Amino acid sequence: MSFINYPAREINCKIVYYGPGLCGKTTNLQYIYKKTNPDSKGKMISLATETERTLFFDFLPLSLGEIRGFTTRFHLYTVPGQVFYDASRKLILKGVDGVVFVADSQVERMEANLESLENLKVNLEEQGYNLDKIPYVVQYNKRDLPNAAPLEEMKKLLNPNDVPDFESVATEGTGVFETLKAVARLVLVEIKKGASE
Amino acid sequence: MSFTQLILYDEQFKQINEVLEKLYTETNAKVIFLVDRNGQLIASTGETENLDTTSLASLTAGNIAATGSMAKLLGEKEFTIIFHEGYRDNIYISIVGRRVIMVVIFDERSSLGLVRLRAKKAGEDLTKIFDALMKKVESKTEEGVSPFAEITDEDIDRLFSE
Numbered sequence: 127m128s129f130i131n132y133p134a135r136e137i138n139c140k141i142v143y144y145g146p147g148l149c150g151k152t153t154n155l156q157y158i159y160k161k162t163n164p165d166s167k168g169k170m171i172s173l174a175t176e177t178e179r180t181l182f183f184d185f186l187p188l189s190l191g192e193i194r195g196f197t198t199r200f201h202l203y204t205v206p207g208q209v210f211y212d213a214s215r216k217l218i219l220k221g222v223d224g225v226v227f228v229a230d231s232q233v234e235r236m237e238a239n240l241e242s243l244e245n246l247k248v249n250l251e252e253q254g255y256n257l258d259k260i261p262y263v264v265q266y267n268k269r270d271l272p273n274a275a276p277l278e279e280m281k282k283l284l285n286p287n288d289v290p291d292f293e294s295v296a297t298e299g300t301g302v303f304e305t306l307k308a309v310a311r312l313v314l315v316e317i318k319k320g321a322s323e
Numbered sequence: 324m325s326f327t328q329l330i331l332y333d334e335q336f337k338q339i340n341e342v343l344e345k346l347y348t349e350t351n352a353k354v355i356f357l358v359d360r361n362g363q364l365i366a367s368t369g370e371t372e373n374l375d376t377t378s379l380a381s382l383t384a385g386n387i388a389a390t391g392s393m394a395k396l397l398g399e400k401e402f403t404i405i406f407h408e409g410y411r412d413n414i415y416i417s418i419v420g421r422r423v424i425m426v427v428i429f430d431e432r433s434s435l436g437l438v439r440l441r442a443k444k445a446g447e448d449l450t451k452i453f454d455a456l457m458k459k460v461e462s463k464t465e466e467g468v469s470p471f472a473e474i475t476d477e478d479i480d481r482l483f484s485e
Contacts, residue, residue, distance in 0.1 A: 129329045129363040130470070133336040137471065138363045168377045173385075182389070185362075185381045191482045193474055198482065201362065201381065217388040221361030307483050314471075314479050320328065321472035 127221045128317050130196075138199045139313050140221055141306075144246045145228035146238035147179070147207035150267040153296040154228060155186045155202055158306060161299065162188060180206040183218050190310060200310055207242065216249050224261035224313040225250075226305055228296075229284050231266050231274035239284055261312030264291040265305045270298070328460065329359055335456045336366065339449065343368040346445040351433040353412065357449070358383050358424045365423065379426070383416060387424050406435065417442055420450035422457075 129138040143151040152172065159170045168187035175181050184204040189197055205215040227246060229239045247257050264285045268274060277293065285291050290308045294301025343355050347368050356367035356376055362384035367376050386405065394401045407414040415427040415438045425446060427438050 127328055127361060129331070129359060129361070131331045131363075131365075133331065133333050140361055169375055171378050171382065182385060185378065187377050187381075193478050193482055194470060196470060213392055214389070217385070217392060220388060221359075311479055311483060314474070314482070315476075317328075317471050318474050318479075321470075 128223050128313070134197075135195055136197045136199055137193075137317070138201060139223040139310075139317070140201045140203065141224045141226065141309055141313065142218055142222045143202065143204040143226045143228055144215075144242065145207055145267075146230055146235060146242040147209070149207060149228045149230040149235070149239075149242075150294075150296040151204035151207060151228050152180055152184050154226075154265075154267075154294075154302050154305070155184050155204055157296055157299045157302045158188065158202065159186055161303075166190070179208065180204060181211070182206065182214050193314070198310075198314070200313075202306075209241070212245065212249070215245070216252060219249055219253055219255075222250075222253075222255070222260070223316070224263075224309045225257070226263055226265055226309050227284070228265045228267050229280060231268045231280065232271055233273050233275045236275060236280075236283065239280075243284060258287060261309055261316050262289050263305060263309045263312065264289060265294050265301060266291065267294045267296050267301075269293045269300070270295045329363070330456075330460045331365060332456070332459070335452055335459075338452045339366050340368065342445050342448045342452070346427070346441055349441045350427065350429060350438050352427050352429040352438065354426075354428040356380065356426050357419075358426065360384055360387065360422060360424065369428075383424055383426055387416065387418065404439075415439065415442060417446060419446045420453045423449065423453060425449065 143154055145151050159167060166189040171185040173182035186202040188202060189199045191198060203218050205218045227243060250257050266280050292301045292305045296302055343366060347355050352369060354369035354371055354374060357365040358380040359365055362381040364376050364380040390402050390405055403418045405416040412428055412430050417425050419425050427442055429438055
């Protein structure tokens with residue numbers, strides 16, 4: 127749920143990176159953080175365990191520029207991917223404006239991808255959202271690995287509705303900003319639609 | 324989407340700030356801020372210069388969300404107050420009108436009893452302001468219309484052109 131702040135001339139939106147454990151959600155945010163101009167970002171917060179696994183969420187505030195005199199600010203969040211952190215994942219989806227599903231391309235992680243996608247649908251529905259209706263993009267991460275599944279197969283399994291999707295190698299940054307821009311664009315289009323209804 | 328968007332107007336912003344300023348003076352607090360439940364900072368007052376209020380806002384909302392889930396597990400409706408006691412500073416967090424979170428940071432110049440007493444009154448005042456604000460947003464009157472009703476695809480394209 128976006129927040130329009132007239133006194134500050136700002137519009138704030140929330141984007142959540144979802145996906146199975148170790149698929150690269152945090153890595154996406156870290157790359158964005160590393161490559162963004164210091165003026166347009168805030169501090170990146172990671173609530174992680176001692177072994178650097180996300181415990182609650184990562185948070186990165188980012189400003190993308192102005193529209194009609196309003197600064198567009200995106201708050202990027204990741205969820206903890208590990209299955210048993212489901213209660214935390216539900217909380218982070220509250221008030222979401224757009225979702226990025228980060229899939230792990232490794233063949234042996236395909237089941238984990240499907241399980242996580244199903245979990246995303248269920249958790250969104252619990253909050254009253256429908257994945258088919260909210261701004262949503264898919265990212266196939268780790269495309270550089272030798273055991274990466276064929277792209278066509280992944281598309282068929284994970285993106286049957288043919289939403290915008292991107293191949294990525296988040297550790298090197300390939301596809302990271304393309305994914306972010308695509309979801310941010312969808313969010314703004316949705317806000318525009320919502321505002322003119 | 325069927326969710327009501329939060330829009331903050333100058334008029335309500337002024338009223339909110341007045342309530343916060345009053346509470347700030349009455350309690351001798353260091354910092355007071357308001358956050359919506361999704362972690363967006365709404366207003367702040369006090370010694371905020373060296374404070375990362377954006378991060379604090381997001382973490383506060385996460386904190387409230389986690390506490391709310393704990394309440395549900397215990398069969399409680401919600402825990403409306405959270406208190407963190409530190410060596411130097413303390414944080415008093417309360418839910419206002421079910422939708423916003425008020426955070427008061429204070430040190431030994433104030434006391435929990437005082438903050439609690441005054442925050443309750445401020446919370447009532449803020450609830451009235453937010454009720455009026457939500458009515459205005461939902462009414463979709465001319466002044467309630469979002470500035471984003473008129474943006475064009477080109478406006479959006481321009482944002483991503485670099």
